[in-house]
Amino acid sequence: MQAYCQLTLAQRQAEYAALQERFATYKSRNLKLNMARGKPGKSQLDLVNGLLSVLTEKSDFCADGFDARNYGELSGLPTAKRLFAELLGTKPEEIFVGGNASLTLMYDLISKAYTHGLKTSPRPWCKEASLKFLCPCPGYDRHFAITESFGFELIPIAMTEGGPDMDAVEEAVKDPAVKGIWCVPKYSNPDGIIYSEETVRRLASLRPAAPDFALIWDNAYCVHDIFSEFVPFADILTLCREAGNADMVYEFASTSKITFPGAGVSVMATSEANQAYLQKLIAIQSISHDKVNQLRHVLFLQDKAHTLELMQRHAAILRPKFSAVLETLEREIAPLGIGTWRKPQGGYFVSYYAMEGTAKRALALCKEAGVVMTGAGATYPNGHDPEDSNIRIAPSLPPVEELEQAMEIFCICLRLAALEKLGI
Amino acid sequence: MQAYCQLTLAQRQAEYAALQERFATYKSRNLKLNMARGKPGKSQLDLVNGLLSVLTEKSDFCADGFDARNYGELSGLPTAKRLFAELLGTKPEEIFVGGNASLTLMYDLISKAYTHGLKTSPRPWCKEASLKFLCPCPGYDRHFAITESFGFELIPIAMTEGGPDMDAVEEAVKDPAVKGIWCVPKYSNPDGIIYSEETVRRLASLRPAAPDFALIWDNAYCVHDIFSEFVPFADILTLCREAGNADMVYEFASTSKITFPGAGVSVMATSEANQAYLQKLIAIQSISHDKVNQLRHVLFLQDKAHTLELMQRHAAILRPKFSAVLETLEREIAPLGIGTWRKPQGGYFVSYYAMEGTAKRALALCKEAGVVMTGAGATYPNGHDPEDSNIRIAPSLPPVEELEQAMEIFCICLRLAALEKLGI
Numbered sequence A, B: 001m002q003a004y005c006q007l008t009l010a011q012r013q014a015e016y017a018a019l020q021e022r023f024a025t026y027k028s029r030n031l032k033l034n035m036a037r038g039k040p041g042k043s044q045l046d047l048v049n050g051l052l053s054v055l056t057e058k059s060d061f062c063a064d065g066f067d068a069r070n071y072g073e074l075s076g077l078p079t080a081k082r083l084f085a086e087l088l089g090t091k092p093e094e095i096f097v098g099g100n101a102s103l104t105l106m107y108d109l110i111s112k113a114y115t116h117g118l119k120t121s122p123r124p125w126c127k128e129a130s131l132k133f134l135c136p137c138p139g140y141d142r143h144f145a146i147t148e149s150f151g152f153e154l155i156p157i158a159m160t161e162g163g164p165d166m167d168a169v170e171e172a173v174k175d176p177a178v179k180g181i182w183c184v185p186k187y188s189n190p191d192g193i194i195y196s197e198e199t200v201r202r203l204a205s206l207r208p209a210a211p212d213f214a215l216i217w218d219n220a221y222c223v224h225d226i227f228s229e230f231v232p233f234a235d236i237l238t239l240c241r242e243a244g245n246a247d248m249v250y251e252f253a254s255t256s257k258i259t260f261p262g263a264g265v266s267v268m269a270t271s272e273a274n275q276a277y278l279q280k281l282i283a284i285q286s287i288s289h290d291k292v293n294q295l296r297h298v299l300f301l302q303d304k305a306h307t308l309e310l311m312q313r314h315a316a317i318l319r320p321k322f323s324a325v326l327e328t329l330e331r332e333i334a335p336l337g338i339g340t341w342r343k344p345q346g347g348y349f350v351s352y353y354a355m356e357g358t359a360k361r362a363l364a365l366c367k368e369a370g371v372v373m374t375g376a377g378a379t380y381p382n383g384h385d386p387e388d389s390n391i392r393i394a395p396s397l398p399p400v401e402e403l404e405q406a407m408e409i410f411c412i413c414l415r416l417a418a419l420e421k422l423g424i
Helices: A009-030 A042-047 A048-055 A078-088 A102-114 A141-151 A166-172 A197-204 A234-243 A271-286 A291-301 A304-332 A359-368 A399-424 B011-027 B043-047 B049-053 B078-086 B102-115 B142-149 B166-172 B197-204 B235-240 B272-285 B291-301 B304-332 B359-368 B400-422
Strands: A032-035 A095-097 A132-138 A153-160 A176-183 A216-217 A249-254 A267-270 A340-341 A349-352 A370-375 A392-393 B033-035 B095-097 B132-137 B153-160 B178-183 B212-218 B251-256 B265-268 B339-341 B352-354 B371-373 B391-395
Touching: A009 A399, A032 A399, A042 A048, A048 A291, A078 A095, A078 A249, A078 A267, A078 A291, A078 A304, A078 A392, A095 A271, A102 A141, A102 A216, A102 A249, A102 A267, A102 A271, A102 B102, A102 B272, A132 A141, A141 A153, A141 A176, A153 A166, A153 B265, A166 A197, A197 A234, A216 A234, A234 A249, A271 A349, A271 B102, A271 B142, A291 A304, A304 A340, A304 A349, A304 A399, A304 B304, A349 A399, A359 A370, A359 A392, A359 A399, A370 A392, A370 A399, A399 B049, B011 B400, B033 B400, B043 B049, B043 B304, B078 B095, B078 B251, B078 B265, B078 B291, B078 B304, B095 B272, B102 B142, B102 B212, B102 B251, B102 B265, B132 B142, B142 B153, B142 B178, B153 B166, B197 B235, B197 B291, B212 B235, B235 B251, B291 B304, B304 B339, B304 B352, B304 B400, B352 B400, B359 B371, B359 B391, B359 B400, B371 B391
Parallel strands: A032 A370, A132 A153, A132 A176, A176 A216, A216 A249, B033 B371, B132 B153, B132 B178, B178 B212, B212 B251
Antiparallel strands: A095 A267, A249 A267, A340 A349, A349 A392, B095 B265, B251 B265, B339 B352, B352 B391
């Protein structure tokens, strides 16, 4: 195998014909393979089935004097707040326990900022003339979609090896229309980058022109290490407080990829002052979230040490899948010089950078052959990747054999698209 | 016992002194009794504990081909939609299954109308110059609080024996700023009124000036009969469709008072066109609600007939509590002519009308003696009962013995307040 840029036209044509033949064979199999979403596979779900038996009809449903079955305790069972505070390194008083999705907590925070304003807001965001939000990219499409839905102008911020480009961030927050930034500080989606200490410190110390700038800290993969033991992280709430920004940060996490994606527990950590302000607004919307499920999670996960043990069992299932992706890329793509990728140590994705201008075409080919991927461009604000290059690979759902097949097809499509771009 | 209005001043003074003595005795006991909220009692919760054992680690988690544990199926498991469609008499396609609270679904509907607009909206409600909402009262404080929170002017509509005063409603909706009405059609909160056929028909046939007028149909007590078998109700979606108002109505219900208040399943029924529109907005906020809990509910409740059997067991627990309230009022208050009340056949409340101008005082006295009630005025828009008369009694939480004691104290307080009003 030779780097594609060194091939003659005739060589490229021969290569293209050979690949087309392999592509046709796969196409004829009518496969249905999915690497689109960070969706845990069945064996991961089965790891957690015990969750459903820790609380049964003969149980004591009381925790700290509250009957988990009844109404009340808006911010969550105290025992659940203690568990999440231990996992995130915050205080229980800084924890709000939500329903089954941190996405909903994040949406609701932006929505309430829009309709009522944050504690730090001079007015509700819907009364502002212009709204902008910083989007480190590639990033998480569902984050971007929330702010897009509320009419924000999405400002792309480049990702570096250490997280968002902080020079760009510090410059951008001088604009008072910039109301916040989406961050995934550990194993960023999709790059799998862990923000450096310096990046985290500079984020915590921002001096935004907007008094109600929101540092959205989506710690979605806080205990989701794959190729190592638990990698510790600093408590962003403490760092912000120490930098005089106590009320600037909102941290989110959930058990979606610890227990069940559809039936977990979510959490928002923020200053006690923010909690007091927000809970007054949330009290209009909710009497309490599902405390039976909170109690179930406390009984099942127990504490941080026990949760980390479970995460290592998830890691054991995910490792061969990530390895299959990385090895296939190494074997099929590396020698051709038509793409680069990151080797994440945790999280849920492999971020692939195709030859400029070929991501869309490659994924269209994948679709023809029955391989579903996150759409090209999805990792950029408004779905627009200016280089048409980044592709998010989600290896968690398919069994290894299917994944290997999907990756074979994916690599053929990348090669076909690259050859078309180089000219055939 | 003699009607208070027929007493001489001296008789009133003697009566007041005697009651004060009884009041002091109760006060000295430092009681803590709660009739504030429609919160099921422990014995009702225990009825339902089997819910926690229908789905265990050995279960098949698939329903209609979907693994309930994983992400996906935004609008709910098909099997859950079928169950709720049967309960409400709608089509499964008209059902959206939410989290543990219909309150949240209602808040989110108003919130999305405010930020994005309804399907029928010319513009988001936040862009309107003026917003008004019709509030049949006495009514549910949490309904009123939602629209108050979004800055609506709350328009009181009197309740009649057959539901909201429809002449007033039909007149009010001529104002294009009037964007909707809060309705609890079966066993209204707090009066326990079942809307008459004529009221329901006139509501379904409204011709509001606002094209995006929302008929909020909170069927919270749809199967919550206490003194009878199941009382059937018409499908409001069908009635609205037949009246040319297919997209005007949003019906809500939940299992909060069927299974667990804190850990049930909620539902919104509306036209398929509204579902399509709203689910596009909801998809930004959520990937799916807790489908494991949905499946648990389907397995436990099974179908309408089985659910109605369970509701009769709830009724058997609630009947003596409602009877205790009604009998105490009959014995202690009726002969005095200082109040009136309704005798509900279902729902969660007894609505008491104190002598004008005495509700607040009576409840302040209750509080002194350790009896917590819903605040006076709470059943009116902005917490203001112009007659200072209506008091919502919630008999479900305390055991019967405690309830009897609480009602004794409540009646003493009503009598003290009435005597003070009459002059002592």
